[in-house]
Amino acid sequence: MKKRGFAAVIIILLLIIAVFKLTEQRSGSADSADGLIQEIALRNSGQSLQASEDQLYAGDLLLVNGDYPMRPQGTQPDVTELFGHSELTGPASLLDRDIRLSRGVAMKFVVMADAAANEGIEHFLISSGYRDELEQSRLYKEKGSDYALPPGYSEHHLGLALDIGSTEGPMAEAKEGKWLEKNAARYGFVLRYPADKTGITGISFEPWHFRYVGLPHSLLMQKNNLVLEEYLAMLEKKEAISTTVNGREYVVCYYGPDRLSELKIPKGRDYALSGDNRGGLILTLYP
Ligand SMILES: [Zn+2]
Structure with missing residues (x-):
């Protein structure tokens, strides 16, 4: 009798544990x-x-958009001028001599652009990189709110974003744009303002604007x-x-x-x- 009573207690205890585990699993990811x-x-x-x-x-x-303005700590500490540094531009040309970018991001860009060049896609033109608030303010006044964000709210302040064009035509149609849209994530970059996400980003489609987020984040973003x-x-x-x-x-x-x-x-x-x-x-x- 004693043994049976003991077994019953064990079974009841196991049942309680099982029910507890089930409830725990149901409460989500x-x-x-x-x-x-x-x-x-x-x-x-x-x-x-x-x-x-x-x-x-x-x-x-870092998320910088209309809701989350830039803070001074956000600018990459290694922002540098690209002109005259072929190791930071690879096969790409520069629209002007003043373009700056995080040195680390520029080196990642070169790895990506070299990979594209190996596939015969090599007419890249970097048209913008890091912008300080003064440059953004000038751009905002010049181009208006349809093209530029007000100073303090642009990803370009981070030194992690760059505008990449093609010398062959508009990025939405150029081979360079199509290659990047498909492959940039493998190198840590994302097309930041895609056509089907304007309701979320609040920015119209920008086939030229790429943002470095690093691996594995770029691939997770692309996959999902x-x-x-x-x-x-x-x-x-x-x-x-x-x-x-x-x-x-x-x-x-x-x-x-x-x-x-x-x-x-x-x-x-x-x-x-x-x-x-x-x-x-x-x-x-x-x-
Ligand atoms: Zn841009």
Whole structure:
């Protein structure tokens, strides 16, 4: 009798655990994301890190648009003049001598443009890169709100965006534009203002405007057909995702303003931190 009673207690306990587990699973994807973050932390004995104010407003994934103006920390620290530096322009020509861009982004651009040139697509023309507020103000006055954003609200202030044209004709029709639209994501760049997302970006189709966000983000955005506004919203919702590029695993974790204290950096793993310009932080763990 005693043994039977004991077995009954065990069965009841197991049933309670099973019901608890089921309820937990039903409460959505956030649980699995939490699980992923904890798993990474445990596997790599994560080290807590306190993000500084500057880190929240700097990095490759900052969102700058009509709702989120630029903060001074957002400009890439390595903005440089491109003219006279063929290692920073590759096969592309420059519209004028004053064009500036993040040196690191220019080097990524060259890798991309060289790959295109290998396929016979080589008539690239860089027409704009980094713009300070004075230049943006001049452009805004000159071209009006249909073409330019008011100073402080343009991605060009980051040093991560560039306008790429073709010497062969308008980008919407040129081979250069078609190649970039298809392949830029493999090199960390995204077509920032696509034709089918004008309702979300608030900007009309700009086949020339490319933005560096880095890997694996550009590929995740392309695969899921998301612009930066939507991609950040997805990360915020999921909190953590992993993705495989060329057989190597990347993990992306999002920390909203209320979860910044949970930030943990796995030991011995390469990573990057970027703010989103909305008070959140994205941790990218490289393979
Ligand atoms: Zn542009």
